[in-house]
Amino acid sequence: MNKPTIAKLSLLCLLGFSAMAGCSKKESSDESSPAPSAAQPAATPIDPTTVASVIGTVKFDGTAPEPAKIDMSQDPDCKGDNESENIVVSGGKLANVFVYVKDGLGSRAYDIPATAAVIDQQGCKYHPHVLGVMAGQKIDVKNGDMTTHNIHTIPTKNRESNESQPPQAGPIEKTFAQEEIMLPVKCNQHPWMKMYINVVKSPFYAVTDSDGKYEIKGLPPGDYTLAFVQEKLGEQDQKVTLAAKENKMVDASFKE
Numbered sequence: 001m002n003k004p005t006i007a008k009l010s011l012l013c014l015l016g017f018s019a020m021a022g023c024s025k026k027e028s029s030d031e032s033s034p035a036p037s038a039a040q041p042a043a044t045p046i047d048p049t050t051v052a053s054v055i056g057t058v059k060f061d062g063t064a065p066e067p068a069k070i071d072m073s074q075d076p077d078c079k080g081d082n083e084s085e086n087i088v089v090s091g092g093k094l095a096n097v098f099v100y101v102k103d104g105l106g107s108r109a110y111d112i113p114a115t116a117a118v119i120d121q122q123g124c125k126y127h128p129h130v131l132g133v134m135a136g137q138k139i140d141v142k143n144g145d146m147t148t149h150n151i152h153t154i155p156t157k158n159r160e161s162n163e164s165q166p167p168q169a170g171p172i173e174k175t176f177a178q179e180e181i182m183l184p185v186k187c188n189q190h191p192w193m194k195m196y197i198n199v200v201k202s203p204f205y206a207v208t209d210s211d212g213k214y215e216i217k218g219l220p221p222g223d224y225t226l227a228f229v230q231e232k233l234g235e236q237d238q239k240v241t242l243a244a245k246e247n248k249m250v251d252a253s254f255k256e
Helices: 003-032
Strands: 052-060 098-103 117-122 125-127 130-134 139-143 149-153 161-165 172-174 180-186 194-200 205-207 213-219 222-230 234-242 247-249 252-254
Touching: 052 234, 098 130, 098 180, 098 194, 098 213, 117 130, 130 205, 149 172, 161 172, 180 222, 205 213, 222 252, 234 252
Parallel strands: 052 247, 052 252, 117 139, 130 194
Antiparallel strands: 052 213, 098 205, 098 222, 117 125, 139 172, 149 161, 149 180, 180 194, 222 234
16 A cells, blocks of 8 residues: 555544544533523513402410420520420411412412521521421521520422531522422420421411411412411411402411
């Protein structure tokens, strides 16, 4: 084989190898690039001239149980109210019940609130005891105590997390992508510390106050299922039909 032929073959092999290397590099780059995230769907418009609201009171039927006393003696920096919050009743009214529109909203989309929800730790207890947020909304967890806390979320649908937070440390930011009701949060340092986060798809939710009262505003007219959820006493559902501009009262009652 003459020298020109050998040179031509060598050049072809070199070009072929370079092309293969270039293809291989491109494929590797494509495989390592993250897939683009889905854009947040635009919020479904709601006519503000037609919106309705639901208000009501959640009661406790029967004699309210005496709140259990919490022994905080293991940590001298834990000072404050030492009563359990699993059932809080005042004057026959039940606090810390999560109320939300469980069904009837269809495929509507909603803007995620720009303002973060806040969980504070004071007196070695979580404040609030029951929190509602929208999926994707930021939550700032603060430590107002002079002791180290531990924020341990124990979800069934979302990602679990477990982080320590020293005194005077900056807030720990949390978000939850999936709808989940009564998601438990506890402190591994102080076993009595517990709270619940409720993650929902819409802004139509509330938590009953110390008088058992709640209010859900801005609902478009329609047929809905309201869910009332209490950490120890379970869930009750009620149907409600709202006409344009209607303010309807829907009460609920729990018992042990």
